Amino acid sequence: MAFINTTTFSQPNANALLEKVDENMASENRISESTMIIHGRRDSRTITARTWSVGTEKSFTEYLSPAREQGTKMLKLEDQLWIYSPSTDRTIQISGHMLRQSVMGSDLSYEDMMDTRKLTDVYDARLEGEETIGGRPTWVVHLQARVDDIAYHSRKIWIDTERYVPLKEELFAKSGQLLKQTTFSEVKQIDGRWFPTAMRFKDMLKQGDGTEFIITSIQFNQDIPEHMFTKAVLRR
């Protein structure tokens, strides 16, 4: 009985855990360069991009390579998303069912990129237990949606007990079917915070070996000019 009580007292509050994770993962703004390696059923493709973002509302991405994608730009302003294609010189707003389409053929959808609400705002968190992932002790947190307009009805997150970063995440449909799985690695201390710089996304409904997302450089809290987040910048 004493053991049970001790265990109960040593377990943190699930919501408090998520807030600690947010402190590491979220920032006022950031500039990053990333490499996305998409392992398809037939071959692998590598795409590089540079992203400027402010909070969770504004984000601007410019694709740098390969040649076919070079110059493609993506602008997200709150709940709106536009894509600029240099070959057609057209800017198209992505909405409706197009949001479910894959980003550059990866295991990520535009919808995944758009839903940047804080987890504590849309999910009820419950601590499920402890597990070890890649030699690191983790808390296993189960999240249940409390809003209807959400892509994933429930989630399961494995949070590093010492660094407060996610090491693994599973996303489920209302039916309980596992839709996506993400693993986080290469956790580094950057500007005083722990941050995973490598991720592997796997769309469980898609064949292939998933998508590796590697952050090659990241700078937090930089001075980003406001004009970076206007539609005019897309055609520049």
Place this chain on the structure above:
Amino acid sequence: MIKFLLKGLLRDKSRSRMPVIVVAIGVTLTVFMHAYITGFMGDTMEMNARFSYGHVTVMTRAYAEEAEMNPNDLAILNTQELLDELNTQFPDMEWAPRIVFGGLVDVPDQTGETRTQGPAMAMGVDMLSPTSREIERLGLEKSLRSGTLPSSSGEILISDEFALKLGVEPGDQATLIGSTMAGAMSMENFIIAGTISFGIELMDRGSIIVDLDDARMALDMYDGAGMILGFTPGGYYNNDESIARAASFNETYADSDDEFAPVMKALGQQGMMGPYVELTEVWSVLISLIFILAMSLVLWNSGLLGGLRRYGEIGVRLAMGEEKRHVYGSMIIESVFIGLTGSVIGTVVGLSFAWIIQVYGIDISGMMEGASIMMPSEIRTRITPPDYYLGFIPGVFSTVLGTALAGISIYKRQTAKLFKELEA
């Protein structure tokens, strides 16, 4: 004796003219109906072959598993190499690479912003190669409602109804938004060359026709094709022959475990067409059988009546001492002549009508409005080998059977009562 019987038939018109006319009409209807059923059902199959399945289709094994979803990420990549191989193995067939994909047609306003957009089903076909027969195969010239056919790269055809919905006309620019074969978003600008209407609601709702090379460019599918459709030289689908061709091709790759190795499927082995081909074969036989049976009953009855009508004549012949067996035999031989003559005339007339409808067709496009399945807007008959002999079944067999049954009464007549009957 045969010469004597023929003379009798020719001189006594009541014994030959009407029976021959009745048999000829029956056989004409039988031959024509069979050609009509074969033609109508075959045309529906041909239409599906020309637009979607070919008489045979070559795809990768992985594509074939999800073919209904047009998974272009699993498409054939070395198309030219495969075409060379197919031309060597099946030199009598024509091959047409195609790419079918879904996307959004986005029409810009003067500032380049989206004015209107709508979902489209796009088909990439070879419209610009001088040797390609795709324009003829899809009947694009006949389906053109406004503008022209694409004459250069970057031009597309859009269904008339869809153009009206989007408010575009030939000469306007549209952006096609889709997915590359790697799954990335693709955008490609096109000029609308013309609008088309196939008279098939399924196709006219929201389809666009793009040149194959433009589709390859848009979907990042260099030398790729979702499928290669094969067409047999006769222009008509033969299920057994196509299945045999597919089996022979697939034998070449039997030892390969590569999921992207090519696989050939006959029309009847694909999607919903399998049950349709089976149904067509069963129904074609069933409807023909019912009609042949009905005609047989009519002609049998005609033979029966013919026999009974000659009751008095037979009585006189028996009274004059002719043997019952001889009378019966001569009636059977006469009915064979009548049946054969009527069947030959009926088959020739039936085939002539069928040939006219096969060549010129009957336009039923006015009746096809609102149709949701791919059906021809023109009815054509199709003359097949059975049409040359099918009419002889009711024509000869039933006539002879009718006469044979009527003739049985000859044996029941008693010579002693003959004069009494004749006096009456």
